[in-house]
Amino acid sequence: xxxxxxxxxxxxxxxxxxxxxxxxxxxxxxxxxxxxxxxxxxxxxxxxxxxxxxxxxxxxxxxxxxxxxxxxxxxxxxxxxxxxxxxxxxxxxxxxxxxxxxxxxxxxxxxxxxxxxxxxxxxxxxxxxxxxxxxxxxxxxxxxxxx
Numbered sequence: 821x822x823x824x825x826x827x828x829x830x831x832x833x834x835x836x837x838x839x840x841x842x843x844x845x846x847x848x849x850x851x852x853x854x855x856x857x858x859x860x861x862x863x864x865x866x867x868x869x870x871x872x873x874x875x876x877x878x879x880x881x882x883x884x885x886x887x888x889x890x891x892x893x894x895x896x897x898x899x900x901x902x903x904x905x906x907x908x909x910x911x912x913x914x915x916x917x918x919x920x921x922x923x924x925x926x927x928x929x930x931x932x933x934x935x936x937x938x939x940x941x942x943x944x945x946x947x948x949x950x951x952x953x954x955x956x957x958x959x960x961x962x963x964x965x966x967x
Contacts, residue, residue, distance in 0.1 A: 825939040832932045839925040846918040853911035860904045867897050 874890050 823939075823943050825936050825943060828932065828936050828939065832929070832936060835925070835929040835932050839922070839929045842918070842922040842925040846915070846922045849911070849914045849918040853908070853915045856904070856908040856911040860901070860908050863897065863901045863904055867894070867901060870894065870897065 870890075870893070874894075878887075
């Protein structure tokens with residue numbers, strides 16, 4: 821006959837798998853967030869370079885059409901950066917949600933481990949009491965035989 825703590829090992833293994841899946845998901849979402857951050861940094865770097873090039877070329881006379889082209893391009897770049905910031909922010913929210921899900925899975929697994937430990941302590945206590953009872957009964961039988 822299996823004891824409760826042994827039967828609960830199946831539940832613990834299930835909780836461990838769920839925790840690992842949540843951890844894997846969190847790591848994947850973090851990689852996606854990092855990729856979004858990298859894209860944002862690239863766009864911002866490109867924007868800075870373009871502003872710098874524009875300033876250098878403006879030291880002389882620049883045709884109006886070229887200035888309008890620069891301004892139009894910078895406006896599109898600003899729009900792209902805003903969109904990328906929104907994507908990075910959404911990815912950050914997904915990371916937080918995944919972290920919370922992993923945290924909950926971790927807590928469920930830890931709770932199951934603690935419950936199994938409690939069961940083991942109770943089971944050991946019950947075995948100890950049974951052994952003590954058997955020893956007492958054996959001692960009582962020996963005492964009654966001697967009389």
